[in-house]
Structures are given as structure tokens and as C-alpha cells.
Amino acid sequence: MIVVTGATGNIGRRLVDRLVEEGVPVRALTRDPARAGLPAQVEVVRADLTEDTDPAPLLAGADALFLNLAAGGGDSVERLIDAAVKAGVSRIVLNSSLAVTGTPADETNFIARSHALLERAVRDSGLEWTFLRGGNYATNALNWAPAIRESGVVRDPHPGARSVPVHEADLADVAALALLDRTGAHAGQVHRLTGPEVLTNAQQVAAIGEAVGRPTRIEQISEDEAAEAMAGPHFPLAAARQLVRLFGQSVDAPAFARTDTVERVTGHPARTFAQWAREHAGDFS
Ligand SMILES: NC(=O)c1ccc[n+]([C@@H]2O[C@H](COP(=O)([O-])OP(=O)(O)OC[C@H]3O[C@@H](n4cnc5c(N)ncnc54)[C@H](OP(=O)(O)O)[C@@H]3O)[C@@H](O)[C@H]2O)c1
Structure with missing residues (x-):
């Protein structure tokens, strides 16, 4: 089962659809299940990731987690990553940013810094990871x-x-492939996407x-x-x-x-x- 944060957002909605097409069980997180409008097959769960609540139930039984900073950053993400480790989740696919360079320059701009911090937290978790650095x-x-x-x-x-x-559909296509990782090709990969x-x-x-x-x-x-x-x-x-x-x-x-990652990973332009x-x-x- 795959847990999707930001499931009603630009990428999230497309990603949920892709995973449903693949026949994979999905738990979609949203602050308002009544307004989510997600496919009937999906388990829609209320979660406000900025609230100070125990995230363990959100990850119970999950194999993989799609983490989107748009759904809450800071302490809440760190708690979610810890909960993923405790729940036995195998891999995290992180929606990061092309602003991240992996150099000290990341400290000098807000967008790079916030995503770089998250990349570090995911790396430090010890779980398999894939970073989607979108432009x-x-x-x-x-x-x-x-x-x-x-x-x-x-x-x-x-x-x-x-x-x-x-x-956003290309970001979602790559995210779905990385979350399923049927070939083992995505673990430890940074996908630079334009x-x-x-x-x-x-x-x-x-x-x-x-x-x-x-x-x-x-x-x-x-x-x-x-x-x-x-x-x-x-x-x-x-x-x-x-x-x-x-x-x-x-x-x-x-x-x-420009990068050719979308085509290389998905097989379509x-x-x-x-x-x-x-x-x-x-x-x-
Ligand atoms: N824009 C760019 O050019 C760019 C470039 C590189 C990277 N990025 C990254 O991509 C992210 C945006 O992705 P996106 O466009 O798919 O996001 P989005 O459409 O803005 O969607 C975010 C979703 O997060 C949920 N959310 C918001 N606050 C939440 C909270 N407190 N708890 C739980 N869920 C919450 C909302 O769903 P509900 O209302 O249903 O809760 C919303 O649908 C950015 O934040 C950035 O990290 C963006």
C-alpha cells in the first residue's frame, strides 16, 4: 500500500489516478476527505500534517510514502519520516526541487534550503529513497x-x-514508477525533471x-x-x-x-x- 501526501494537489491527484490504474492500494491524505473528490477505490484519510498529532496510524501497513513539502514542512515532516521507519515502510519518494544542488549554495536560498533539509532527513532515515527534483x-x-x-x-x-x-502528469508518472520501483532502478536516484x-x-x-x-x-x-x-x-x-x-x-x-529524465524514466516524451x-x-x- 502506498501513502500519498498532498493527494488532492497538482501532482497528488494525477499520482493517485496512476496508482489506481496500476491496481495498487492507495491511502490518500487530505485535510478534508469530504471535499477530496478522489477515486472510490482509494482509502481517503484526514490528516493535517501541521497538527501535533501522532502520525503512526497514517503509515500503518504502508510499503511506500510519497512526501510532498506542499503538505507541510518542518517538524511535521520529520515526525512523518520517523513514523514511516517505525511502520516498516520500505521507501520514500520525495518531491524535492531542482533548486537543490547538493553544494553549500543550497544554504543561500530559501527554496533550495527547505528542500535540501528534507532530502537530508529522508537520507538519514535509512529507508530507500528517490528524489524528484522538479524545475x-x-x-x-x-x-x-x-x-x-x-x-x-x-x-x-x-x-x-x-x-x-x-x-504535473509527468511528475506524477515518474513518482508512480519510483514508488512501485518494480525494477529496483530508482533506489538512491535523484531524478532531475523538466x-x-x-x-x-x-x-x-x-x-x-x-x-x-x-x-x-x-x-x-x-x-x-x-x-x-x-x-x-x-x-x-x-x-x-x-x-x-x-x-x-x-x-x-x-x-x-532542460533534462531528458521524463522520457528516459517513463518511455514517453x-x-x-x-x-x-x-x-x-x-x-x-
Ligand atoms: N511550483 C514549482 O515550480 C515547484 C518546483 C519544484 C518543486 N516544487 C515543490 O512542489 C510542491 C508543490 O506540489 P503540488 O503543486 O503538487 O502541490 P499543491 O497542488 O500545492 O498541493 C498540495 C496539497 O497539499 C495539501 N496540504 C496543504 N497543507 C496541508 C497540511 N497542513 N496537511 C496536509 N495536507 C496539506 C493540500 O490538500 P488538502 O487541501 O486536501 O489538504 C494540497 O492539495 C512545492 O511545495 C514544492 O515543494 C514546486
């Missing part, structure tokens, strides 16, 4: 959905910022326009304006400014180079952003 997710484009629905105009400081957006093509923000916005059949465009705003829009009670302005500047650096070179946009047209209409 920029195609789903980040959903942040543009309100603007595209309202006016078709996305206000962004870096229309030329470049990335290699990866489809989409198939480098695209600017402007090209992504145009692809969404094509998918929804309406004109879309980017209107360039200043970095300060973007940082102020991004900052909030849990995200200080200084951090927002740092992040916006970081995105700006990808105008000259994408933060992460990585899904394109155009396909992603067509599948998500409803989110932008």
Missing part, C-alpha cells in the same frame, strides 16, 4: 489565471524570463491564449510593482524583491537546463506546455 512547474502559470480570465493581460516584470515548464522546451513567460501566455481561443499578452511592469503585489503577511517585501530579481536573471539564461494549456483551458476561461 519550474507548468502549474505556476495558474497564477496568471485571474488576469487572463478578466482581461487577457498578464502584468509581469520579465516577459522574456525563460524556464522549462514541467507538466519539460521538453525552453519558453519565455510571453510564449507561455501566448500558448494559453491559443488554448482558450482569446488574445492574451504580457504588459511589463517594474520589479518593485511586482514585488509589492507578491508580498503579504507571510511573505516579506524583501524576500519578494529577491525572488522577482531571481526571475529576472532567467531572461539571459533559464535557471535550470515529456508533455509540452501547449498540451498543458489545452488541458487547463477551463482554468483560464
Whole structure:
């Protein structure tokens, strides 16, 4: 049986479907089973991973665990990993990030540091592990959905910022193979996952326009304006400014180079952003 954290999320939902197709028993964790809308075959269990409760029952009888930082970080993840060890779980597949380099540079940025800490905790558990280090997710484009629905105009400081957006279904396909690991090929592997093509923000916005059949465009705003829009009670302005500047650096070179890992591991080509946009047209209409 496989336990999936973040089971109602972008990757989680696709992953649960893949595992059900494989005929594998799945325990899906969510804070709200009534709203989860997961397949009937799945055991849906309530879990808020930020609560200070004993996670042992969540792992009872499990063979493998899919761990997504989006479902809670810090102490809660460490408790979950400990519980996995005690429950006799064989392997953990960790949804990490391409920001992790495995060098001291990981200490210098928040995204790398939080994922690197988790990688260390999983390695230290002594269980078999696989790390999925994904680059920029195609789903980040959903942040543009309100603007595209309202006016078709996305206000962004870096229309030329470049990335290699990866489809959540490809992340889920690789996760499913690593969780099942029928060939033993995934233990101790770091999978660096990107989409198939480098695209600017402007090209992504145009692809969404094509998918929804309406004109879309980017209107360039200043970095300060973007940082102020991004900052909030849990995200200080200084951090927002740092992040916006970081995105700006990808105008000259994408933060992460394209990899062929999706195709190598799954045997099918990585899904394109155009396909992603067509599948998500409803989110932008
Ligand atoms: N975005 C990127 O470009 C990028 C790049 C590299 C790595 N990543 C990694 O990928 C993660 C995002 O993955 P994703 O897009 O699949 O996630 P997501 O769609 O944001 O889903 C996360 C799920 O976690 C659950 N959750 C949230 N808080 C929880 C809590 N306290 N306890 C239990 N469950 C909780 C939610 O389900 P319920 O509401 O049902 O509880 C939600 O559906 C990021 O956090 C990061 O670690 C992202």
C-alpha cells in the first residue's frame, strides 16, 4: 500500500489516478476527505500534517510514502519520516526541487534550503529513497489565471524570463514508477525533471491564449510593482524583491537546463506546455 501526501494537489491527484490504474492500494491524505473528490477505490484519510498529532496510524501497513513539502514542512515532516521507519515502510519518494544542488549554495536560498533539509532527513532515515527534483512547474502559470480570465493581460516584470515548464502528469508518472520501483532502478536516484522546451513567460501566455481561443499578452511592469503585489503577511517585501530579481536573471539564461529524465524514466516524451494549456483551458476561461 502506498501513502500519498498532498493527494488532492497538482501532482497528488494525477499520482493517485496512476496508482489506481496500476491496481495498487492507495491511502490518500487530505485535510478534508469530504471535499477530496478522489477515486472510490482509494482509502481517503484526514490528516493535517501541521497538527501535533501522532502520525503512526497514517503509515500503518504502508510499503511506500510519497512526501510532498506542499503538505507541510518542518517538524511535521520529520515526525512523518520517523513514523514511516517505525511502520516498516520500505521507501520514500520525495518531491524535492531542482533548486537543490547538493553544494553549500543550497544554504543561500530559501527554496533550495527547505528542500535540501528534507532530502537530508529522508537520507538519514535509512529507508530507500528517490528524489524528484522538479524545475519550474507548468502549474505556476495558474497564477496568471485571474488576469487572463478578466482581461487577457498578464502584468509581469520579465516577459522574456525563460524556464522549462514541467507538466504535473509527468511528475506524477515518474513518482508512480519510483514508488512501485518494480525494477529496483530508482533506489538512491535523484531524478532531475523538466519539460521538453525552453519558453519565455510571453510564449507561455501566448500558448494559453491559443488554448482558450482569446488574445492574451504580457504588459511589463517594474520589479518593485511586482514585488509589492507578491508580498503579504507571510511573505516579506524583501524576500519578494529577491525572488522577482531571481526571475529576472532567467531572461539571459533559464535557471535550470532542460533534462531528458521524463522520457528516459517513463518511455514517453515529456508533455509540452501547449498540451498543458489545452488541458487547463477551463482554468483560464
Ligand atoms: N511550483 C514549482 O515550480 C515547484 C518546483 C519544484 C518543486 N516544487 C515543490 O512542489 C510542491 C508543490 O506540489 P503540488 O503543486 O503538487 O502541490 P499543491 O497542488 O500545492 O498541493 C498540495 C496539497 O497539499 C495539501 N496540504 C496543504 N497543507 C496541508 C497540511 N497542513 N496537511 C496536509 N495536507 C496539506 C493540500 O490538500 P488538502 O487541501 O486536501 O489538504 C494540497 O492539495 C512545492 O511545495 C514544492 O515543494 C514546486
